Amino acid sequence: MKQLTILVPDAQTGPNTLSCIVGAYHIFTEANNHYTRQGKKQVFRIELAGVSERSAFVNGLLTIMPQVHIRAVQKTDLIIIPAITSNFKKTEAANTLLVNWILEQYKKGAGVASMCTGAYLLASTGLLDKKSCSIHWNAIDNFKKLFPKVHLKAEKLITDEQGIYTNGGGYSFLNLLIYLVEKYYDRQTAIYCSKIFQIDIDRQTQSDFMIFTGQKAHGDEVIKKAQEYIEKNFYEKISVEQLSRKFTIGRRNFDRRFIKATGNTPIEYLQRVKIESAKKALETTRKTINEVMYEVGYADVKAFREVFRKITGMSPLEYKNKYNKEAAVLY
Structure with a gap:
């Protein structure tokens, strides 16, 4: 035994x-x-x-x-x-x-x-x-x-x-x-x-x-400001080049510092912020998948589904069915 x-x-x-x-x-x-x-x-x-x-x-x-x-x-x-x-x-x-x-x-x-x-x-x-x-x-x-x-x-x-x-x-x-x-x-x-x-x-x-809140206890104040900018403007088209220029850091150095501080690339961070907002909308509103997709800044249904599944392990529709029982499932 x-x-x-x-x-x-x-x-x-x-x-x-x-x-x-x-x-x-x-x-x-x-x-x-x-x-x-x-x-x-x-x-x-x-x-x-x-x-x-x-x-x-x-x-x-x-x-x-x-x-x-x-x-x-x-x-x-x-x-x-x-x-x-x-x-x-x-x-x-x-x-x-x-x-x-x-x-x-x-x-x-x-x-x-x-x-x-x-x-x-x-x-x-x-x-x-x-x-x-x-x-x-x-x-x-x-x-x-x-x-x-x-x-x-x-x-x-x-x-x-x-x-x-x-x-x-x-x-x-x-x-x-x-x-x-x-x-x-x-x-x-x-x-x-x-x-x-x-x-x-x-x-x-x-x-x-998982609830994405973003790692901010890293001491890099410039990157922290970049995170806050992403979180306030995630529904707009944001590029890494735009961010690096805004905070006057070279593109490569910006990527390196962002990954070191947050554990994510700037693009991954932006995706996670978008999907976290989408999750909350799917949990608490009667909005359709397309409405939520457009609100968080996606125009391509396939891209939205792929990123959503990558981060949550399920499709937007599956997520809505699981966490919002009272909402009418419309598409």
């Missing part, structure tokens, strides 16, 4: 930490029970491991008592790292032991899965350097600053690379758990768990949940 270790952090925890721990324990326990009912042996021995006898959550309202201290776990096969606080700054003393233990276990062959902002703890080990990683879209800017060597794939719901798994934000950790059940048990057990817990088994992206 394999060993599954669900970590119970004792520092920088957030409200979702507890949800991740309980969710992981519940789903893997049900997967084991499903196997047992079929006359098969359980895949995992499930254990909660922490650095103290009791960890408090939600301002002390709830507590978890880990079954074992992390030092007592000499060998495990799969590690689950729950979400932690989204304003993570550095590995605090209470988490250092967990970070070192994760690194040691991975070297021994353990798989490691982080849920949502648990990626901060995982990245602190160095194991995510030059690897793909997903995280909650609202934590992207802070994560990039702390871990620039990680290949952030925020649009991805799940990443799987060299025995390291990460997932997007919020309660999408449930999708990661179903993914791991399929990987360590089988497809049938994953389908069973997805039905019992009512989780969409084949969801691939979190793009449609």
Whole structure:
């Protein structure tokens, strides 16, 4: 029987930490029970491991008592790292032991899965350097600053690379758990768990949940002014040449500074601002797709659809049907 270790952090925890721990324990326990009912042996021995006898959550309202201290776990096969606080700054003393233990276990062959902002703890080990990683879209800017060597794939719901798994934000950790059940048990057990817990088994992206606000905590005041100009005039025809002239910067230098500051090219930034405005219109108004398209500065239906799908993972019509149930779907 394999060993599954669900970590119970004792520092920088957030409200979702507890949800991740309980969710992981519940789903893997049900997967084991499903196997047992079929006359098969359980895949995992499930254990909660922490650095103290009791960890408090939600301002002390709830507590978890880990079954074992992390030092007592000499060998495990799969590690689950729950979400932690989204304003993570550095590995605090209470988490250092967990970070070192994760690194040691991975070297021994353990798989490691982080849920949502648990990626901060995982990245602190160095194991995510030059690897793909997903995280909650609202934590992207802070994560990039702390871990620039990680290949952030925020649009991805799940990443799987060299025995390291990460997932997007919020309660999408449930999708990661179903993914791991399929990987360590089988497809049938994953389908069973997805039905019992009512989780969409084949969801691939979190793009449609992302709210684009633009990275402005970068210190480049000229680029910040350029961003603000784009956000106020996105419905007009704006070229990169026009922007570079307006802010008296050479085209190449403007591109370089813009990418360094925001993580996007000027064109990508403009597209994201346009699509964010289109999303809000589709969510809250009865306007047709064409009306929304023209309002955000597109004249070509095909181009608008392609950019919208690239950013959100779905067509404008699919997005409207999903998020605006009361609007008449007209085209």
